[in-house]
Amino acid sequence: MDMCGIAGWVSFDRDLRNEKATALAMTRTIVCRGPDDEGVWIDEHVALGHRRLSIIDLQNGHQPMLRDEEDATRQVLIYTGETYNFREFREQLAAAGRNFRTSSDTEVVLQAHAHWGGKDEREVVERFNGMFA
Structure with a gap:
């Protein structure tokens, strides 16, 4: 199975919000893992990068993916792999x-x-059937 590429950087000693160029450079070193899309998300102490190999939802599956609703805690996900039972979970959710x-x-x-x-x-993870990181 071909999988996308993920990269991350956590530092509690420095502010990473001005490190977009570094985060992009990190993701570009793994371009072979995902030629279809690139994305980064940066906050004060965390930088996440993703290279996408588009398989499902070719137009809208951009990552890192954010869930930032008014009534919820902000969540950010980078994900690679395949969850075989995602349709079942989608219906339940x-x-x-x-x-x-x-x-x-x-x-x-x-x-x-x-x-x-x-x-x-x-x-949550134990509910998933598939290969993922």
């Missing part, structure tokens, strides 16, 4: 009132963490 902007499996993974996550994120 939609029935529970979750709204989706894309048909991407990435958004389902993000919404699953928002909905079922809690103190032990392993409970």
Whole structure:
């Protein structure tokens, strides 16, 4: 299975918000992992990068993917792989009132963490059937 590329940088000693060029350089070193799209997300102490190999929702599956709703804690996800049962989760999450902007499996993974996550994120991950990082 071909997979996308992910990169990350965490530093509690410095502010990373001005490190976009570095984050982009990190993702460009793994361009072979995903020639179709590139994205970075940077906050004070975290920089995330993604190279995408488009397979599902070719137009709207851009990453890093954000969930930043007024009534919720901001969540950011970079994801690579395939979750075989994402359609089943999408139906369950939609029935529970979750709204989706894309048909991407990435958004389902993000919404699953928002909905079922809690103190032990392993409970969410153990629901997934697939290969992912």
